[in-house]
Amino acid sequence: MENLAISPPVLTTGKQKIALLLAGLGVVLLLLVWAAKNAFAPAPVLLASLGLMTAGVALYIREAYLHQPEGIKNNGVWFRSLSARGVWAWLAAIVITGFYTVLYFCPANWLVGLTDLFTPLSVLMRGSAADKWFVYGALYTFSVLVLGVKFMYKYRHNRYQLLRTVSVMFFQTGFSFLIPVFMQMMQQPEYYFTYFWPLKDYYGSPGAVQYYGQATSISVYFIAFSALMTLVGTPVLTYFFGKRWYCSWVCGCGGLAETAGDPFRHLSDKSLKAWQIERWMIHLVLVAVTLMTLLLWANSYYQGGVLGSFSQTYSTAYGYLIGMAFSGVVGVGFYPLMGSRVWCRFGCPQAAILGIFQKKKSKFRITSNGGQCISCGNCSTYCEMGIDVRAYAQKGQDVLRASCVGCGICAAVCPRGVLRLEGAAEDMERRAEKTRAVHVKWEEVKML
Amino acid sequence: MHIVILGNGISGVTCARFLRKHSDHAITLVSDESDEFFSRTALMYIYMGHLREQDTRPYEPWFWQKNRIERLRARIERIDFQEKKLVAADGQTIRYDTLVLALGSQPNRFGWPGQQLDGVQGLYHLQDLHAMERHSAGLQRAVITGGGLIGVEMAEMFHSRGIPVTFLVREREFWGNVLPPEEAAMVSRHLREYHIDLRLETELKEILPDATGKKCGAVVTSHGETIACGFVGLTVGVSPNIGFLQNTVLETGRGILVNEHLQTSVADVYAIGDCAELRQAPPGRRAIEAIWYTGRMMGETAACNIVNAARGARPIAYEPGIWFNSAKFFDIEYQVYGDIRPQLPENQADIYWEHPAGKKSIRLRYERESGAVKGFNLMGLRYRHEVCEQWIRTNTPVETVLQQLGLANFDPEFSHQYESEVLAVYCRQTGKTLTLQQGRGLPGVLRFLSSLTQQQR
Numbered sequence: 090m091e092n093l094a095i096s097p098p099v100l101t102t103g104k105q106k107i108a109l110l111l112a113g114l115g116v117v118l119l120l121l122v123w124a125a126k127n128a129f130a131p132a133p134v135l136l137a138s139l140g141l142m143t144a145g146v147a148l149y150i151r152e153a154y155l156h157q158p159e160g161i162k163n164n165g166v167w168f169r170s171l172s173a174r175g176v177w178a179w180l181a182a183i184v185i186t187g188f189y190t191v192l193y194f195c196p197a198n199w200l201v202g203l204t205d206l207f208t209p210l211s212v213l214m215r216g217s218a219a220d221k222w223f224v225y226g227a228l229y230t231f232s233v234l235v236l237g238v239k240f241m242y243k244y245r246h247n248r249y250q251l252l253r254t255v256s257v258m259f260f261q262t263g264f265s266f267l268i269p270v271f272m273q274m275m276q277q278p279e280y281y282f283t284y285f286w287p288l289k290d291y292y293g294s295p296g297a298v299q300y301y302g303q304a305t306s307i308s309v310y311f312i313a314f315s316a317l318m319t320l321v322g323t324p325v326l327t328y329f330f331g332k333r334w335y336c337s338w339v340c341g342c343g344g345l346a347e348t349a350g351d352p353f354r355h356l357s358d359k360s361l362k363a364w365q366i367e368r369w370m371i372h373l374v375l376v377a378v379t380l381m382t383l384l385l386w387a388n389s390y391y392q393g394g395v396l397g398s399f400s401q402t403y404s405t406a407y408g409y410l411i412g413m414a415f416s417g418v419v420g421v422g423f424y425p426l427m428g429s430r431v432w433c434r435f436g437c438p439q440a441a442i443l444g445i446f447q448k449k450k451s452k453f454r455i456t457s458n459g460g461q462c463i464s465c466g467n468c469s470t471y472c473e474m475g476i477d478v479r480a481y482a483q484k485g486q487d488v489l490r491a492s493c494v495g496c497g498i499c500a501a502v503c504p505r506g507v508l509r510l511e512g513a514a515e516d517m518e519r520r521a522e523k524t525r526a527v528h529v530k531w532e533e534v535k536m537l
Numbered sequence: 538m539h540i541v542i543l544g545n546g547i548s549g550v551t552c553a554r555f556l557r558k559h560s561d562h563a564i565t566l567v568s569d570e571s572d573e574f575f576s577r578t579a580l581m582y583i584y585m586g587h588l589r590e591q592d593t594r595p596y597e598p599w600f601w602q603k604n605r606i607e608r609l610r611a612r613i614e615r616i617d618f619q620e621k622k623l624v625a626a627d628g629q630t631i632r633y634d635t636l637v638l639a640l641g642s643q644p645n646r647f648g649w650p651g652q653q654l655d656g657v658q659g660l661y662h663l664q665d666l667h668a669m670e671r672h673s674a675g676l677q678r679a680v681i682t683g684g685g686l687i688g689v690e691m692a693e694m695f696h697s698r699g700i701p702v703t704f705l706v707r708e709r710e711f712w713g714n715v716l717p718p719e720e721a722a723m724v725s726r727h728l729r730e731y732h733i734d735l736r737l738e739t740e741l742k743e744i745l746p747d748a749t750g751k752k753c754g755a756v757v758t759s760h761g762e763t764i765a766c767g768f769v770g771l772t773v774g775v776s777p778n779i780g781f782l783q784n785t786v787l788e789t790g791r792g793i794l795v796n797e798h799l800q801t802s803v804a805d806v807y808a809i810g811d812c813a814e815l816r817q818a819p820p821g822r823r824a825i826e827a828i829w830y831t832g833r834m835m836g837e838t839a840a841c842n843i844v845n846a847a848r849g850a851r852p853i854a855y856e857p858g859i860w861f862n863s864a865k866f867f868d869i870e871y872q873v874y875g876d877i878r879p880q881l882p883e884n885q886a887d888i889y890w891e892h893p894a895g896k897k898s899i900r901l902r903y904e905r906e907s908g909a910v911k912g913f914n915l916m917g918l919r920y921r922h923e924v925c926e927q928w929i930r931t932n933t934p935v936e937t938v939l940q941q942l943g944l945a946n947f948d949p950e951f952s953h954q955y956e957s958e959v960l961a962v963y964c965r966q967t968g969k970t971l972t973l974q975q976g977r978g979l980p981g982v983l984r985f986l987s988s989l990t991q992q993q994r
Contacts (some may be wrong), residue, residue, distance in 0.1 A: 158727075158730055158731070158867075158868055159868065160867065160868030161868070163585070163586070163587040164585050164586055164587070164697040165585070165586040165697070166586050166587060167586045167587070167588065167589050168586040169586075246868075247949060247952070248949070248950075248951040248952050248953070249949040249950050249951050249952070252951055360597060361597060361599070456979065458919070458921060458922050458947055459861075459921070459922025459923050459926070460830055460833075460861065460922060461830075461861065461863050461872070461922055463576060463578040463579070463829050463863075464547070464576040464578075464579070464595045465576045465578055465579035465582060465588070465593065466576060466579055466582075466588055466592045466593050466594075466595070467579075467582065467587060467588065469592070470587070470588050470592045479595055480595070483595060497949060497950075500949055501949070502587075504865040504870065505863040505864075505865070505870070505872070506863060506870050506872055506915075506919030506920075506947060509919075509947050509948075509949065509950075510949070510950060511950065511978065511979040512979060513978070513979035513980040513982075513983055514980070515979075515980055515983040515984065515987075516983050516987075
């Protein structure tokens with residue numbers, strides 16, 4: 090095979106490089122404060138850091154999108170170091186993985202520089218000093234917002250993408266950041282209205298029922314809402330809209346993947362092998378979390394008489410392995426290497442359940458437009474979930490896959506208008522028929 | 538039975554797939570171009586960095602083993618139709634019982650002075666892409682001649698690398714021999730928005746060498762202007778790639794002549810795709826149609842006929858059905874269903890709506906007398922293939938189509954809908970008052986399509 094990358098094309102203009110430099114300086118400033126374990130002037134330094142990142146992204150938007158007509162902006166994706174697993178990608182992966190490792194597994198004083206840095210903001214918002222989770226929530230929300238705006242400019246010709254992105258930005262900011270902070274100020278327990286069992290496995294445990302049942306006068310309604318969403322909301326909403334109502338419109342993990350993770354979506358593995366591994370892994374995690382919840386309830390029922398400390402040990406191990414190492418460290422840290430949905434695709438038990446509903450009982454599908462597919466591969470390449478969309482589209486078959494989060498990018502990047510996300514109950518039993526776009530009717534031929 | 542398919546493009550591969558689906562014969566796919574089947578239409582995306590070469594391959598390596606399709610990389614130089622064998626450049630021979638010729642095309646060269654110079658090429662084969670890549674290093678300007686689909690692809694490719702492009706187009710507007718004037722003008726505007734130096738009503742006269750005398754250095758246009766450039770893209774159409782079949786028993790015209798069953802003049806030899814020339818083209822169609830979709834249909838038809846011949850069943854005729862095609866001009870998508878010629882025929886009328894921003898349009902064409910809808914031309918918008926096809930096939934009156942136009946809408950959810958604007962154009966033209974009766978969405982479409990199937994039964 091001849092090497093195609095003979096002439097490194099002009100990919101990044103001078104101004105784009107300045108933009109990346111500005112944003113990079115903001116990140117470096119954060120890392121410096123972290124390393125120094127000392128936020129000497131927290132408020133101005135934090136403002137400077139976030140300001141540099143925002144300015145960098147704003148300049149990038151101006152240069153890369155606003156100076157170009159509206160349309161798909163994938164030029165050079167496979168040539169750039171950061172988006173094609175080059176040196177910058179590895180560097181980013183190491184920094185993010187390192188940050189998450191420290192966040193989850195190291196003593197709190199390892200992050201003292203950063204918590205100090207965010208304390209003025211924390212005091213302003215909730216009247217107390219920042220802890221590492223406040224830092225994490227603030228940075229996470231900041232990323233979703235700033236890179237969400239970037240995403241919106243990138244896809245500004247597509248209203249589905251705009252609305253979906255406003256939605257994830259809204260749910261992240263409101264329900265995963267501001268409301269929990271506000272509730273703490275109101276002396277209410279910490280609670281997230283947008284996470285349910287089994288993703289938030291705690292909400293299905295006897296400990297949570299006991300805690301929220303009596304924490305405050307209204308907290309019992311929180312846990313009741315959780316149960317309602319798990320048992321009724323999830324299947325009903327998925328029946329009408331597919332799993333996208335959650336995964337690419339509401340969920341915080343999805344929110345980060347769709348905004349900060351967008352430049353890495355093409356890195357997901359599309360092979361059949363990867364799909365086989367995915368099905369095993371995600372369903373094993375679902376089994377593991379279900380078993381854990383059952384054990385916790387059994388233990389609570391027998392008052393610890395039968396299981397001893399086993400269920401608690403199991404639960405702690407699950408928390409470390411799945412909740413922290415998988416969903417956090419790998420889930421986000423591997424963005425620049427394996428794409429933005431590693432956790433959602435291979436691990437998330439919520440995605441597993443939504444996927445089962447989507448596959449078995451949902452109106453949602455991606456329809457293929459007759460015979461218009463040219464098998465180019467843009468849809469498959471830009472599918473963050475690693476679905477080989479083309480395999481369906483080139484047969485004129487509707488795409489009906491448990492893992493599809495309904496981001497709609499396959500339809501957006503299709504150069505021939507072949508794909509559409511939509512739903513109908515009418516032909517549910519025939520909707521993934523394989524013979525849709527067959528030109529010759531072989532059955533009739535055989536009768537000759 | 539051993540079936541050899543010469544050419545692993547969309548026609549050959551489709552033929553191989555359907556042969557395997559419906560038979561147990563030994564199948565060998567032979568290609569000189571590449572080990573792997575790839576989407577030819579996606580070559581531009583490799584150059585632009587949207588895709589890697591492997592991303593343009595629709596099937597993983599296991600697919601060929603699983604389906605027992607042998608693949609052979611060889612350059613076939615001679616076919617012995619008498620002995621039923623292929624002779625490769627390296628001397629090896631391959632015997633066949635049935636042969637399928639899916640040879641594809643080659644870019645046209647019309648004998649311009651200097652056309653043999655280095656840096657002068659078309660874009661069809663994988664090797665053309667690699668050559669383009671080699672010539673791109675340090676390239677100051679590319680000149681492209683030929684206002685068709687490959688030309689605009691090449692322009693977009695160079696633009697993605699920041700290489701200035703001069704685009705010579707013979708017609709009054711881009712692709713003016715296919716697109717009606719309004720759509721053609723829209724594409725021309727869009728090309729200029731991307732700073733493509735578009736020279737309409739301008740032809741290539743001569744290619745001049747650079748100082749080395751081996752590489753192209755400039756072109757001279759029909760207006761006598763000399764434009765310095767390090768690359769000349771020849772995109773003035775393609776011709777069947779049948780050079781090595783001249784002076785054989787196989788009857789050829791511009792392409793390999795085939796009957797409606799895609800059989801050539803030699804028994805047990807079929808020709809499909811770009812290289813096939815129909816002795817009798819279906820009404821309104823051309824004898825050679827070098828497009829992806831017809832290649833795919835021919836591959837399937839030939840497979841059916843080969844399987845049938847082995848079983849002693851009657852062959853079926855190649856029926857391309859109602860014309861459709863699509864393309865993308867930089868950011869503007871294009872779809873066509875049915876018969877839309879650049880000039881409006883006497884007995885037909887148009888309903889044309891264009892978005893004020895000038896990047897979207899809808900054209901419906903119908904017969905004045907009967908009102909039957911004949912075709913749809915979409916720019917920057919997506920319509921449903923099956924729905925448009927049904928309307929055209931059943932000669933649906935244009936007023937019914939207009940009132941149900943939502944059925945055709947295939948744009949993403951939440952996107953603006955323009956059915957009422959199209960309807961308003963018709964009402965203004967005719968003074969009639971009609972109202973929309975059908976919104977966008979799949980449930981209505983499924984009801985519409987299934988009710989038609991029931992009527993047909």
